Each structure stands twice: as C-alpha cells, then as structure tokens.
Amino acid sequence: MTNAVSATPAGAPWFSYRQGVLHAGDVALPKLAEALGTPLYVYSRAALRAAWQGYQRALEGRNALVCYGMKANSNLAVLKEFARLGAGFDIVSGGELARVLAVGADPGKVVFSGVGKQAWEMRAALEAGVLCFNVESQAELRRLSEVAVELGRTAPVSLRVNPDVDPKTHPYISTGLKENKFGIAIADAPEAYRLARSLPGLAVVGVDCHIGSQITEISPYLDALDKVLDLVEHLAADGIEIRHLDLGGGLGIRYSDEIPLAPADLLEAVHERIRARGIDPNARRIILEPGRSLVGNAGILLTRVEYLKAAEAGRFAIVDAAMNDLLRPTLYEAWHGVLPVVPREGEAPTYDIVGPICESGDWLARGRPLSLEQGDLLAVESAGAYAMVMASQYNTRPRAAEVMVDGERWYVVRERETVAALMAGESVLPDRR
Numbered sequence: 001m002t003n004a005v006s007a008t009p010a011g012a013p014w015f016s017y018r019q020g021v022l023h024a025g026d027v028a029l030p031k032l033a034e035a036l037g038t039p040l041y042v043y044s045r046a047a048l049r050a051a052w053q054g055y056q057r058a059l060e061g062r063n064a065l066v067c068y069g070m071k072a073n074s075n076l077a078v079l080k081e082f083a084r085l086g087a088g089f090d091i092v093s094g095g096e097l098a099r100v101l102a103v104g105a106d107p108g109k110v111v112f113s114g115v116g117k118q119a120w121e122m123r124a125a126l127e128a129g130v131l132c133f134n135v136e137s138q139a140e141l142r143r144l145s146e147v148a149v150e151l152g153r154t155a156p157v158s159l160r161v162n163p164d165v166d167p168k169t170h171p172y173i174s175t176g177l178k179e180n181k182f183g184i185a186i187a188d189a190p191e192a193y194r195l196a197r198s199l200p201g202l203a204v205v206g207v208d209c210h211i212g213s214q215i216t217e218i219s220p221y222l223d224a225l226d227k228v229l230d231l232v233e234h235l236a237a238d239g240i241e242i243r244h245l246d247l248g249g250g251l252g253i254r255y256s257d258e259i260p261l262a263p264a265d266l267l268e269a270v271h272e273r274i275r276a277r278g279i280d281p282n283a284r285r286i287i288l289e290p291g292r293s294l295v296g297n298a299g300i301l302l303t304r305v306e307y308l309k310a311a312e313a314g315r316f317a318i319v320d321a322a323m324n325d326l327l328r329p330t331l332y333e334a335w336h337g338v339l340p341v342v343p344r345e346g347e348a349p350t351y352d353i354v355g356p357i358c359e360s361g362d363w364l365a366r367g368r369p370l371s372l373e374q375g376d377l378l379a380v381e382s383a384g385a386y387a388m389v390m391a392s393q394y395n396t397r398p399r400a401a402e403v404m405v406d407g408e409r410w411y412v413v414r415e416r417e418t419v420a421a422l423m424a425g426e427s428v429l430p431d432r433r
C-alpha cells in the first residue's frame with residue numbers, strides 16, 4: 001500500500017497541509033512540537049468560532065439558547081472563547097460551575113445537568129443564580145428543595161425525562177434508553193412534576209431530555225420531541241406550565257466518513273414539528289446543549305513516534321501519547337484519523353499506533369497504512385472533544401500540554417503537568433517503631 005495522505009483533514013480548513021507540512025492555522029505543527037514537546041493538544045481558535053457561528057446562524061429569529069456542554073472540553077481558554085461569543089453553558093458538577101464562573105460567564109445562562117448532584121453543588125449553583133437545574137429523580141427534587149429552602153431561595157427546575165428513544169449511536173454514549181441511568185421514565189414524569197410543584201423550594205420552568213451523543217440522524221430527535229410535547233400538553237392540563245424545552249442529544253462530527261447534521265437543519269425540523277401541532281415554536285424557548293460538535297474537530301493530538309517495531313502479528317508504531325491522553329479508542333473502540341505531519345513518499349505498511357502504557361488496550365489507532373520513521377510526528381484527529389478532559393495520569397504520566405493557535409500566533413492554554421505535581425498531594429506513613 002502507498003501512503004494515502006490526500007484525505008482532507010477532519011479539521012479542515014483549520015488544519016491543512018501547506019508545502020507538505022500539516023499546519024494548525026498558519027502555524028506549522030513541527031514548530032509547536034519543538035517549542036512545547038509532545039504529546040501536545042493543539043486547538044484552533046478559528047475552528048471554535050466557526051463551529052459557534054453554525055449554531056448562531058441556526059438561532060437567528062428563534063427563541064433559543066445554546067448552552068455549551070462543557071464536559072467535552074473545559075479548558076478555560078475554550079470556555080472564555082464561547083463566553084465572549086455569548087454562549088450559555090451546560091454543567092454537570094460544582095467543578096464545572098467554578099470554571100464557568102472563573103471565565104466570567106453569565107450564570108443566568110447556565111443549566112445544571114447530571115444524575116448525582118451533591119448538596120454543596122446545589123448550594124453553589126443556587127448562590128450563583130443558574131438558569132435551571134435539570135433534575136433526574138424524585139429524591140433529587142426533595143434534596144434540591146431542602147437546600148433551596150435553607151438558603152431562602154427558589155430553585156428553577158426542569159425534569160430530565162427519559163424518552164426511551166434509540167439515538168442510533170454507539171451504545172456506550174446513548175443516554176435516552178430505558179436501560180440507561182439517566183432521567184425519569186416519561187410515564188412517571190407527571191407524578192414527578194406534581195411532586196416538584198408541591199415542594200416549597202422549587203419552581204417548575206421546563207422539560208429536559210437527552211438521548212445521546214454523536215447523533216447523525218434527525219429522526220431520533222423528533223421521536224423524542226413528540227414524546228416531550230405530549231408530556232407538555234398533559235402537564236398543561238394539570239395546570240403545570242412549561243416555559244422551555246431543553247432538547248439534548250449531541251450532533252455528530254466527522255471522524256471518518258460520517259455526514260454531520262447542521263444545527264440549522266435540526267432547529268428547523270424541531271420548529272416544523274412543533275408548528276405541526278398548531279403551536280407557535282417561539283412560544284417556548286428551546287435550549288440546546290452541544291458539546292462535541294462545537295469543539296471536536298477544533299483540536300488534534302500531536303504525538304511523536306518513539307519506536308517502530310515489527311512483530312509476528314504486525315507492525316507497531318509506539319508513540320509518546322497513550323490511552324491516558326486519549327481514552328476514546330480504548331473505551332469505545334473509537335476511530336480517530338491519524339495523519340503524518342510531514343508525509344513521506346514510498347511504501348506505507350500497516351501499523352497499529354500504540355502508546356507506552358502497560359495495557360494491551362493502549363492503542364490509538366489500528367491497521368493504518370503509513371510511511372513512517374522513528375521520530376516522525378503524527379496528528380491524531382478529532383481530539384478537541386472528550387480527549388484532554390478524559391485524560392488520566394495512569395503509569396504516572398503527566399498530562400499533556402494544550403496550546404491554542406490563532407492565525408500565526410499560539411498560546412499555551414495549559415502547561416504540561418510535571419511529575420512533581422503528580423506526587424504533590426501524597427505522603428507516607430511515619431516509620432514503624
């Protein structure tokens with residue numbers, strides 16, 4: 001096989017070949033590797049802004065809010081960029097709340113999701129004044145009410161309902177099937193809403209629904225929406241008014257040959273479906289919580305080949321990034337493109353790209369035709385979402401640095417971790433006498 005580098009990078013045009021060298025914006029990736037070392041996460045500011053504009057266009061003329069699902073990438077520089085652009089945020093922990101507050105984002109545009117909120121997290125979010133708590137159980141409703149009463153506040157709530165819809169994505173990233181831990185079964189929702197109405201610390205404001213991630217078809221959203229709209233009618237008959245619909249289920253991105261849906265097409269289809277019931281689609285605000293589609297193809301993971309090794313079963317390229325840096329292949333058998341930063345001519349045998357960690361599951365890509373030599377740089381694509389945020393320090397490997405490119409400039413947005421920092425909180429017992 002010969003080296004097939006003609007493929008357009010998943011992050012094009014923000015990542016592109018110029019004179020045979022892969023660039024992020026106007027910066028040649030070898031320059032970044034030399035200055036900052038590898039493994040290195042490289043993000044493109046222009047790509048973040050372009051992805052945001054896709055949503056911005058979809059919002060025009062509609063009563064809608066985009067709350068960035070910041071679990072996908074919570075680097076402060078990424079959050080600040082979206083905050084500047086006017087985004088709201090979808091948070092799932094007190095830690096994520098601290099991050100959005102640290103970048104000066106408007107807490108009035110923050111929705112708090114998650115199945116296991118603790119009392120301290122509820123307190124912090126109430127004090128900050130978040131837009132809504134997406135509550136996932138009756139027990140959580142009771143706890144939230146108590147915490148709110150203690151603080152002398154009222155918590156705005158939506159119930160996250162589980163519509164039991166197949167999002168047609170990887171089973172590990174489905175969230176709206178009845179066997180998933182998320183949400184309240186839609187059949188049980190009216191009772192939970194009646195409980196919410198009766199509790200002194202709560203004010204019902206919306207309905208929330210989330211069906212999964214990396215979705216490439218509109219029909220699962222519409223199936224879920226139908227169930228949500230039936231519920232809204234049922235609640236209205238019960239005297240419970242719903243002011244917003246939080247319609248989750250993250251749009252997919254292109255990892256290999258997927259064809260992503262445009263945010264405008266999704267919102268148009270949603271509006272159409274609401275209109276078909278004779279309801280003004282702008283009467284209730286629609287909230288979206290995209291994560292991956294805002295950041296996934298705005299980043300790559302830059303890594304260097306440490307060794308090439310031919311074994312009986314095949315060839316390995318052992319690189320300096322590993323499953324601790326990018327877990328998705330190990331966890332989901334996820335496919336990420338791998339591009340040579342400076343492609344070579346000639347034979348391109350098939351390699352498994354693996355890391356140095358002591359696990360057979362430590363691989364980043366399998367069976368890739370590449371023409372490689374020791375010391376070459378590779379770019380693992382689509383590494384802007386669920387990548388650095390899922391990194392660990394397994395094998396006492398300090399986590400990678402992150403850099404954001406803006407045109408011809410670049411900014412380190414997270415220093416490389418040090419081994420000393422990894423040991424900093426640890427201590428040993430006194431000698432035994």
Ligand SMILES: Cc1ncc(COP(=O)(O)O)c(C=O)c1O
Nearest residue numbers: 069113213214250289290291292
């Ligand atoms: C409640 C909730 N909101 C938002 C997201 C972000 O989803 P995605 O990255 O698929 O856009 C997720 C993840 O699936 C989620 O569970």
Ligand SMILES: N[C@@H](CCCC[NH3+])C(=O)O
Nearest residue numbers: 071173175213328385386
């Ligand atoms: N972490 C997952 C997605 C989970 C989305 C959050 N509910 C991924 O890498 O695809």
